[in-house]
Amino acid sequence: MKTATRNTDTELGRLLNQLTRGDNIDECLTCGICNSRCTWFDGPGGPIPRQIVRMAALGLEDALVESDMLWDCLVCNRCTQECPMGITMDLVVTRARSLAKADDQIPEDIKKGIKTRLELGDVNGLTKEEFVETVEWMSEEFSDEMEDPKALIPHDQAGCKFLYLPNPRELGINLMHLTAMAKLFYAMGETWTLSSHHTDVTNWGYFVGKDDVAKEMARMVVEPAEALGIETLVLSECGHGYHVLKCKVARLLGREPKFNVVSIPELCLSYAQKGILTFDPDVHPYEIAYHDPCNVARKSCGGGGGILQDSTTTKKRMITGRPKADQMRATGLKHLATACLSCHRQLGELSNHFELGMKVDTVAALASEALVL
Numbered sequence: 606m607k608t609a610t611r612n613t614d615t616e617l618g619r620l621l622n623q624l625t626r627g628d629n630i631d632e633c634l635t636c637g638i639c640n641s642r643c644t645w646f647d648g649p650g651g652p653i654p655r656q657i658v659r660m661a662a663l664g665l666e667d668a669l670v671e672s673d674m675l676w677d678c679l680v681c682n683r684c685t686q687e688c689p690m691g692i693t694m695d696l697v698v699t700r701a702r703s704l705a706k707a708d709d710q711i712p713e714d715i716k717k718g719i720k721t722r723l724e725l726g727d728v729n730g731l732t733k734e735e736f737v738e739t740v741e742w743m744s745e746e747f748s749d750e751m752e753d754p755k756a757l758i759p760h761d762q763a764g765c766k767f768l769y770l771p772n773p774r775e776l777g778i779n780l781m782h783l784t785a786m787a788k789l790f791y792a793m794g795e796t797w798t799l800s801s802h803h804t805d806v807t808n809w810g811y812f813v814g815k816d817d818v819a820k821e822m823a824r825m826v827v828e829p830a831e832a833l834g835i836e837t838l839v840l841s842e843c844g845h846g847y848h849v850l851k852c853k854v855a856r857l858l859g860r861e862p863k864f865n866v867v868s869i870p871e872l873c874l875s876y877a878q879k880g881i882l883t884f885d886p887d888v889h890p891y892e893i894a895y896h897d898p899c900n901v902a903r904k905s906c907g908g909g910g911g912i913l914q915d916s917t918t919t920k921k922r923m924i925t926g927r928p929k930a931d932q933m934r935a936t937g938l939k940h941l942a943t944a945c946l947s948c949h950r951q952l953g954e955l956s957n958h959f960e961l962g963m964k965v966d967t968v969a970a971l972a973s974e975a976l977v978l
């Protein structure tokens with residue numbers, strides 16, 4: 606029988622246990638509470654968080670790097686919430702993914718997306734010209750819909766209060782989400798703009814644990830935003846993008862950005878509390894369940910994660926998503942909201958696959974539908 610001997614003199618061992626918050630894997634009690642918290646662990650396959658931590662602690666980094674578990678982890682930190690030793694799974698997992706020996710294991714779709722994002726500023730390869738053309742066409746449609754020539758979707762305007770950074774899906778399959786945001790900004794009566802220099806909130810550099818890539822992706826957002834002189838950056842409903850630009854940006858860039866960063870739910874809440882945004886309760890006269898995305902509340906205080914971007918995982922996502930589908934069914938409700946477009950897609954696919962008959966919307970879409978203008 607092969608037995609593991611404790612060996613922390615490995616590259617991963619040196620990257621971890623630096624006594625920063627949550628990387629103290631030597632303190633793992635092997636209690637397994639983390640396993641009980643991982644929604645993927647409840648389904649067949651998926652990561653086994655205790656095993657990931659034990660493999661790292663025992664110096665079995667080669668086996669860990671080659672294990673599917675490492676790449677299935679959503680880095681959602683649901684397991685971390687209950688860990689008595691505060692071991693932070695996204696740190697353990699992203700440090701392991703950052704090892705040079707893990708490069709060959711990075712899913713091909715993720716590798717391709719990173720290259721495209723670094724080259725063009727958009728993970729789907731949308732060029733600046735295509736972005737401008739799409740936004741200007743949407744702006745005309747929005748003016749017509751609102752019957753107001755001043756109702757616009759502006760881009761590259763300096764000195765605005767808000768800069769909105771969309772999820773790449775909003776310039777592709779989720780055009781209605783961008784229109785919903787335009788409606789919310791219109792109702793707020795504030796100046797806002799998009800930027801053709803960076804059209805994409807995502808940060809897959811963080812997902813693969815490459816600090817240099819995450820830093821460059823953050824810099825591509827921060828510097829042009831500062832050049833526009835905006836006051837607040839509003840981030841679209843994207844988990845990892847939000848986490849990096851809200852919580853990790855100062856460490857990555859070595860300085861704070863010269864603007865505030867807020868999520869869409871935070872923005873809506875603050876303008877609703879001021880009485881500027883008002884909503885008609887009769888538009889949704891029933892209870893709506895809320896799915897908390899991994900980053901927006903939990904990690905910055907999972908339904909998707911970067912794994913969603915790997916097209917080879919669709920079948921696996923449906924199999925391991927069964928516990929989440931059971932939770933959705935158990936609400937007894939027919940409408941679900943979330944604040945992450947990755948979760949939005951995963952939960953919508955689960956609803957279809959398990960025939961739950963549950964409509965899945967984003968917070969922005971629901972708020973815009975119920976808006977009183």
Ligand code: SF4
Nearest residue numbers: 633634636637639688
């Ligand atoms: S919950 Fe924390 S201490 Fe317990 S096995 Fe998991 S990582 Fe180790």
Ligand code: SF4
Nearest residue numbers: 643678679681682684
């Ligand atoms: S971070 Fe999330 S997906 Fe990864 S092991 Fe923990 S609970 Fe599971």
